[in-house]
Amino acid sequence: MSTVYDLTADDIGKRLGAWDEPRYRSKQVWTQLWKRGATYDSMSEIPPALRERLAAELPMGVQVLDERTADRGATRKALLRLGGQHIVEAVLMGYPDRVTVCISSQAGCAMGCTFCATGQMGLQNNLTAGEISAQAVWARREAARLPATTPQRLTNIVFMGMGEPFANQRRVFRSLEQLTDPDTFGIGARHITVSTVGIVPGIERLAEHAPQVGLAVSFHAASDELRDQLVPPNTRYPLAELERAISGWRARTRRRPSIEWALIDGVNDTAGQAELLAPIARRLGAHVNVIPLNPTPGYPVMGSSRSRIRAFVDALEGLRVNVTIRDTRGRSIDAACGQLALSAQATGRA
Ligand code: SAH
Numbered sequence: 001m002s003t004v005y006d007l008t009a010d011d012i013g014k015r016l017g018a019w020d021e022p023r024y025r026s027k028q029v030w031t032q033l034w035k036r037g038a039t040y041d042s043m044s045e046i047p048p049a050l051r052e053r054l055a056a057e058l059p060m061g062v063q064v065l066d067e068r069t070a071d072r073g074a075t076r077k078a079l080l081r082l083g084g085q086h087i088v089e090a091v092l093m094g095y096p097d098r099v100t101v102c103i104s105s106q107a108g109c110a111m112g113c114t115f116c117a118t119g120q121m122g123l124q125n126n127l128t129a130g131e132i133s134a135q136a137v138w139a140r141r142e143a144a145r146l147p148a149t150t151p152q153r154l155t156n157i158v159f160m161g162m163g164e165p166f167a168n169q170r171r172v173f174r175s176l177e178q179l180t181d182p183d184t185f186g187i188g189a190r191h192i193t194v195s196t197v198g199i200v201p202g203i204e205r206l207a208e209h210a211p212q213v214g215l216a217v218s219f220h221a222a223s224d225e226l227r228d229q230l231v232p233p234n235t236r237y238p239l240a241e242l243e244r245a246i247s248g249w250r251a252r253t254r255r256r257p258s259i260e261w262a263l264i265d266g267v268n269d270t271a272g273q274a275e276l277l278a279p280i281a282r283r284l285g286a287h288v289n290v291i292p293l294n295p296t297p298g299y300p301v302m303g304s305s306r307s308r309i310r311a312f313v314d315a316l317e318g319l320r321v322n323v324t325i326r327d328t329r330g331r332s333i334d335a336a337c338g339q340l341a342l343s344a345q346a347t348g349r350a
Pocket residue numbers: 115116117159160161162163164165195196197216217218260261262291292293294295296336337
């Protein structure tokens with residue numbers, strides 16, 4: 001199973017050609033699908049009979065199972081069924097200067113990070129390239145419905161939803177091509193960031209094949225001892241090796257990497273961890289994003305308190321590290337990694 005976004009322009013041209021449609025039609029359909037994010041029933045310039053045939057023979061493969069909004073409509077979260085079977089979530093976040101969508105690369109995840117709702121589900125399926133890109137298309141359509149306090153158009157894409165992008169590399173790289181191709185989705189590569197748990201070959205491939213795309217690495221710990229516990233892939237790609245790969249990415253792309261850090265009360269919000277993190281962040285010229293952990297059913301540990309977050313951030317700043325406290329957008333609608341899909345599963349809706 002897949003979506004219409006898994007087809008090439010050539011595939012669509014051939015199908016429509018076989019139906020004796022003129023060439024300009026397939027171009028029109030392609031543009032409507034990718035650039036406008038139109039559904040078949042809203043393609044007003046396509047004759048109704050053709051729209052029906054498209055829907056029957058080339059189904060879009062994107063169903064919105066549930067939608068929630070928060071932050072006065074500035075955050076919209078969708079539970080999507082892609083290709084008829086893969087259930088994932090995508091979150092659209094509107095800010096005064098930008099509109100960012102957080103998309104998923106897998107249904108579930110096999111990496112097993114203990115604190116993560118998606119990790120607790122295990123891996124269900126890899127998404128196809130079109131299924132990954134379809135979430136950005138959904139976002140492009142939805143962005144128009146955001147409040148007027150936002151640009152009301154999609155400006156950024158982050159791979160921070162469900163799944164580990166570099167555990168589904170071939171399809172993620174194909175999706176990056178679709179998203180950045182000016183004749184397909186057409187967003188600038190500099191407006192895309194891939195977040196990884198630290199899969200070294202994936203980071204190397206990103207540097208080589210998509211050097212304009214941004215990189216965020218989920219550290220959460222700055223000693224192998226603690227990181228082995230929180231982020232199991234660390235046993236395969238320990239910190240020294242990870243730092244080497246990020247450093248290579250930086251040399252190749254001349255961009256500033258991000259380090260993600262979910263602050264877990266009493267676990268990784270200590271002065272000791274800040275002192276271990278600081279030299280790594282400085283060597284990499286990295287920007288550190290901290291966020292208080294969102295408690296999940298399988299890891300009912302609290303996120304750090306305001307004062308502990310402050311102390312951690314102050315410690316890093318004192319050690320000359322660039323650090324930002326990330327907002328906790330959409331917390332009331334379970335907008336943390338994987339939570340909507342998990343709660344939908346729990347209640348049998350998915
Ligand atoms: N697999 C990739 C991308 C998806 S996770 C990765 O791990 O980077 C996106 C981000 O959400 C990661 O930084 C991840 O560590 C973080 N995250 C996961 N569970 C969380 C939770 N319960 N609270 C806060 N952040 C969480």
